Amino acid sequence: MKKLAIIGFGGAGYNAARAVRQRDREAVIDVYSDTDTAPGNPMLTTYYVKGAIPWEAMFPYGSLEQIAAQLNLNCRMNCPVTGLDAATKTLRLADGTQAQYDGILIATGASAVMPPIPGLDLPGVFKMRTVQDAAALKADLDSGAVKSGLVIGASWVGIKVVEDLVERSVPCTLVDGAPWMFSVAAFEQTARRVEADLRAKGVEVSCGQMLDHIEQAPDGRLTAVMQTGDRFTADRVAVCIGVRTNTGFLKDSGIAMGRGVTVDSRMRTNFDGIYAAGDCCEAVDIQSGTHRNIGVWANAGRQGTVAGANLAGGDEEFDANVLVNLAHYLDYDFISMGDPSICRPADEVYEYEGNGLYIRAVREGRRIKCINMIGSADGNGIVKSAFIKGIENPEAELDIKTICLLKGKGFPDGFINFLGGKRLD
Ligand SMILES: Cc1cc2nc3c(=O)[nH]c(=O)nc-3n(C[C@H](O)[C@H](O)[C@H](O)COP(=O)(O)OP(=O)(O)OC[C@H]3O[C@@H](n4cnc5c(N)ncnc54)[C@H](O)[C@@H]3O)c2cc1C
Structure with missing residues (x-):
């Protein structure tokens, strides 16, 4: 009987567990998560904040109990993996114990980047990635205390936080260090239209603004001071400047990494029997032919499915990794x-x-x-x-x-x- 471990239980981890179970009814599957929640869809967090969906809807695969029973999983919640010896396929756990496996999937996703810029730890400065982030922002907005917002980062996540604020009639400013919005995806010509259309909806947009630091006045209001010297003041500041792969625990493991775990089209790492999928990995970008971290929901699910099938002895490929x-x-x-x-x-x-x-x-x-x-x-x-x-x-x-x-x-x-x-x- 195979003994398998899945590290991280988001879209990638869940789909991997399901794919393993479809091929192997006997395998022991231990799931390690650093949270106590069911696999969630982070892209639904801002829909919860604006009240468009209930709390449960952020967990599209059902409750943890249902999933564990349906797929016969040993879910070890609030149990982060702190290290991995790839040569022996041994996990080190936060409680100091170790566990050895026949196959391992790394599906630890990514976290919102909060660089060591002065003021990012002030009360009223927030990020948006987890369901806990969403709960905190929703409670804050529901209290009626927020009269203005500043969003730093004019890309996929930042724009959704802007939507949350605008739909609650909270005046909002959007700033970004890049010369135009959606800078990794948009031509300048497109972005200028997007910016004009957003301004027409009442949002101030200012690009080419790198954050220097954030200050807080005695009344609690926050001022983002930019490297240009410009200052933007608001009740709350959302920092949405990108994500970093959750791969710190792989330091010294021998697993090949760039910005994320390097995998081939079968989601294999450089160690036999160890796979990675979702936001934590860099699969081959079919457009450039190079490894690239493309953190999107559909990729996480598909990559998880492929990795799970291969963990269970299959031979599947993921061939649509593209921006x-x-x-x-x-x-x-x-x-x-x-x-x-x-x-x-x-x-x-x-x-x-x-x-x-x-x-x-x-x-x-x-x-x-x-x-x-x-x-x-x-x-x-x-x-x-x-x-x-x-x-x-x-x-x-x-x-x-x-x-x-x-x-x-x-x-x-x-x-x-x-x-x-x-x-x-
Ligand atoms: C606000 C927002 C909007 C988005 N919008 C879109 C969109 O419009 N379209 C789109 O395609 N994508 C969008 N995304 C991205 C999409 O949600 C992700 O690509 C996808 O959810 C990644 O799934 P994952 O399973 O790889 O990672 P995650 O969902 O991050 O799951 C990884 C899990 O692993 C856990 N973990 C981390 N480290 C450890 C450890 N050491 N031990 C145990 N567990 C660990 C984490 O806590 C987490 O629960 C959005 C994301 C956000 C936050």
Whole structure:
């Protein structure tokens, strides 16, 4: 009987446990978590804060008791793993004990970055990652004490905190150190539109603003002092400046790492029988061919499933690790696919505006490098699948079904042709 360990119980850990159980009814599966909650979906935290969903909805797979019973898991909650000897597949636990396994999955996710900048530990400065973060912010906003907010970090998480504030009519300012919003995903041209559209919804936006420190006045109000000398004052400050993989416990383990655990398309690390999945890992980015940490919910689930199947003796691959994201906020959609930083002035640009849709896409030869869209989250999945197929085979034309689906969703012929579609007469 195999003895397996899953470290971390989020989307990746849960899907791995399920995949193991589908193949192996006998294996002993020990799950280690540093929390006492069921596997949650961090992207739902801001929906809970604004009151759109109840507490339980942040846990899409059910309660811990249900999951443990259904999948026959030994859940060791509030039991962080503090070290790993990869050569002997031995875990060190916070209580000083050790446990040895036949196979291990590292699925420890990532945490919000709170760098050692003066003032980040002041009361009223918060982050957004865990259900506990969400509970604290919701209680604070529900109390009515928050009359203004400053959000530092104009990307996927920051924009959702902006939404939480705006929907409660709390005046809000959004700042970022990068020259424009969504800087890792958006072309400047797209970002300037996104910024203007956000200002039209009443949010102050200021980019190119690196935080120097935060001060607190005797009345509790906080002032973020920027390296430019500009000052932004608010009752609360949200720090949403990125995440760091939870891999500190792997120091000295011998596991190969970059910004996260390095894995191949089968989610294998450099040690036989040890896998990693989700936000804690760097899988191969199919666009660049290099290892890249792409922390998105769908990846975590799929990577967990693949790792779990392989832990149980299967041979599955994850072959869709690529930068794709959809930011839905304040009845607005910004969608990005691919990496704008690899685009060059000589590349061909397609731009369209009409019917509530803005598109900017760049390709080199037939190879699409990056697509930005504002509006039309509805057809997003079809464009994403065409984009991924194009990476796999840039010379292939879009099939007729995809062309019809894209036309049905209202995408202009010029865009369909740009993606690799033939003109349909
Ligand atoms: C506000 C917000 C908005 C988001 N929006 C989107 C979105 O729009 N689209 C999208 O695709 N993604 C979004 N994401 C990202 C998405 O939620 C993550 O990519 C995904 O949840 C990662 O799952 P995971 O299982 O890898 O990690 P996690 O969910 O972080 O789970 C890892 C678990 O491991 C535990 N752990 C850590 N260290 C240890 C240890 N040493 N021992 C034991 N346990 C440990 C952690 O406490 C955690 O419970 C968002 C995230 C946030 C916070």
